Amino acid sequence: MPSTSFRPLRPRWERSQDQQPSPPAEPAPTTKPRRSGVIAACESCRERKTKCDAKRPKCSACTSSGRECIYSTAPSESRGSALKRKYGELESQVRGLRESHEPLQRLLHALQTRKDADAVAIFRKIRQGENIESIVRHIGAGDLLLQLQVTPETRYRYEFPYSPHVPISMSTPNNPYLNTLIYEATFPTSNPGGTSNPFFNAQYRPQYLKPFLAARIVDSRLDSVKPSNWTSVSTDDDLMRTLLRLYFLYEHQWLTSFHKDHFLDDMLSGSKRFCSSLLVNVVLAHACNCYHAFSDRLEYWNPHNLGYRFFAEAKRLWEMERMEETCLTTIQAASMINIMYIMYSMDKLGMTYGVQAVAMANKLGLFGPTTQFKSKRKRISYGFTAWCLFYSLNVQCYHFCLPPLIKDPPKAALPDPDLDPGWYGEFWVQYPLNETPCPMHYGHFFKAKQEIVTICHSIATVMFDKDTGQAAQSSPQLIGNFALELRGWFASLPASLTPTNIVFPSHLKLHLLYHNVMINLCELLVSLSDKFAAGPLQSPHSVLEHSKICFETLIRLYYLRHGFESSDTYMAHSLTVMAFMALSQLKQLASSSDPLSMLKREDARASLILAAKGLSDQGRNYYFPYTLFHVVKAATESEDLELLYKSVNLRKENTGWDKLRAKHVQAQYPCNILSITDFREEQRLSNLIKEYADLALGDQSPGRESDTSNGT
Secondary structure, three states: OOOOOOOOOOOOOOOOHHHOOOOOOOOOOOOOOOOOOOOOOOHHHHHHOOOOOOOOOOOHHHHHHOOOOOOOOOOOOOHHHHHHHHHHHHHHHHHHHHHHHHHHHHHHHHHHHOOHHHHHHHHHHHHOOOOHHHHHHHHHHOOHHHHHHOOOOOOOOOOOOOOOOOOHHHOOOOOOOOOOHHHHHHOOOOOOOOOOOOOOOOOOOHHHOOOHHHOEEOOOHHHHOOHHHOOOOOOOHHHHHHHHHHHHHHOOOOOOOOOHHHHHHHHHHOOOOOOOHHHHHHHHHHHHOOOOOOOOOOOOOOOOOHHHHHHHHHHHHHHHHOOOOOOHHHHHHHHHHHHHHHHOOOHHHHHHHHHHHHHHHHHHOOOOOOOOOOOHHHHHHHHHHHHHHHHHHHHHHHHOOOOOOOOOOOOOOOOOOOOOHHHOOOOEEEOOOOOOOEEOOHHHHHHHHHHHHHHHHHHHHHHOOOOOHHHHOOOHHHHHHHHHHHHHHHHOOOHHHOOOOOOOHHHHHHHHHHHHHHHHHHHHHHHHOOOOOOOOOOOHHHHHHHHHHHHHHHHHHHHHHHOOOOOOOOHHHHHHHHHHHHHHHHHHHOOOOOHHHHHHHHHHHHHHHHHHHHHHHHOOOOHHHHHHHHHHHHHOOHHHHHHHHHHOOOOOOOOOHHHHHHHHOOOOOEOOOOOOOOOOHHHEHHHHHHHHOOOOHHHOOHHHHOOOOOOO
16 A cells, blocks of 8 residues: 555643533524514505505605505504594595585575565675675574664664554553653654663663564573584584574573573583483474574474474473483473463463473472572572473463462572572673673563462462352452552562563563453452442552553554564463454444544554554464464454455465364463453363354455465
8 A cells, every 4th residue: 555644643632621612502593584564555565465665755665666656644654543534534524515515505595585675685795795604694693684774873663554653542641651761762752863861872772772583692602502412303503503592582581491501501511410302302393483484483283394393303202201200301391392382272282291290390399499409500490490380380370261280389489689690590682783782681580470470370279260269259359459469569570670671572571461460350350349349459440441551552562662573472362462452442432433432443443453463473483373363353343354454464374274273273272351250161262263163264355365475
């Protein structure tokens, strides 16, 4: 074997202990690092389902492929968040479009439905370049024409329909309503451009110079409430806010069912303690009769009528709530439903709701003391509602010649309005071209009307009771004491409610009620004067004539200052009393031919036509005065009826409505009642309507068939 040269081997090197080799290192992991996730890929990568690194402004995949890179999300925003954001943006856009178009829709609706004069005034404002929202606000407040026509220097008033003159009988020295601010403002005696009384300043006293329909309720809550949260009938909050304003302006103050401030506070906050869907729907149903833009507001039976839909919803909610535990708002709603049925000429049905309201109130202890409640708002609301129910049912029972449904007045004390004004709340109204709102002194008014109705309650308790009524009606002592009690009430009225200062419709009606009750009592005393010795009231015949003069003066002042067009549930009664007073006087003077009697006959005819006009005007708002107008018309002699048709613009009736009235009117209201002892069942409204049902309009003269109306 050939020899081979090898590298010589060296001896092994000995290591020390501390020089031992370290163990081999762990092998590096073979898995790839996790790819960082992205919040949202671009749209191009999402469509192609390719990986996207979400770089901005262009991802790597789109850059390498040369595609357009679009992101639908903001940086650091997930797709879910982006969808929510876009949905919110769309909602805002839709809301903005709706809000921007709403004034235009309201404006178009006004041009389509308003009277020609209103439409022309609106069009003129548009041509002048006025802001659309400003025009719509004026339309909503119902004072556009007054803004155009009434200036601080203008004494706007209505004109009598038949004779422009005030009856001579009213110009007596002891008529307390002639030497008053409202009379002086209505009948200026000096310089036509102003007034001799420096008290009149249009900036601070517009209520004496402008009609009440020009006023607007001032309450910031009415600008903020969302009625659509409380009703499923409508989503038009602006319209419903307008309806609420009209209700609180025209109807709430006289026939109150709830505390305004508590209702609006809870309506705004969403609390259901003093506000409920049932109550809101009833209020809106009533308010629809106040809105002149609804030409069909009279037709409570019309399913296309918005008021009908609100009332139908209210009755549905009523059926649900009355099965549940009794609550305050259910009682308040029952009281209002009763009032609504009265205005539908169906008070027999309405009274059933009044009876249920009293039963629920007794169950809740509403008429008892309220001191046990710790909450001040609850104490006030319970006591206030108790007095509201006591008032509305006693006014109804007194005028309907029925014994009271409530035995005694509520135990809750009526506080001094000057010391505790919050117990009552206040109403502030603002007139066109005036920046300063006017207070309506609601606390004093509410307390005064409760006090006079307490007297009416005492009268009805003894006079209309089937056991004690006949004896009471034959007692001059008892009747005279009631008359003196009324006089004491009148003498103690606060300054804002004295004849010198009254001006608002509710204040005038308070005085109308006083003189109406005094007429009832004095008619009774005069009828007893031949049989019994005189009672405590001296000269009842003079007091009777005085109250009749005052009653007519008040209605004439009401008309000249405020007109009869605005809805007013109570005026139907006062106008009916005036109409039958005039008819009675015309009957007495029919055979007299001396000059004085002829002059009195003309005055009575003027009063009849004015009262008939009032019932006709109110009959565009409610069916009750519309029905009463036809009763008055049927009782009018043909000669006077011809004059009435010439002076009053009547609503055209469909054939057969007189027969339908006889079938559907369910009313206990007694017509032609001046003395409370004259009442006979035949004078109930339902019975009179049936009696007159055969007097068909088709049998009347051609001139009478030409009755036309714009239906508003």
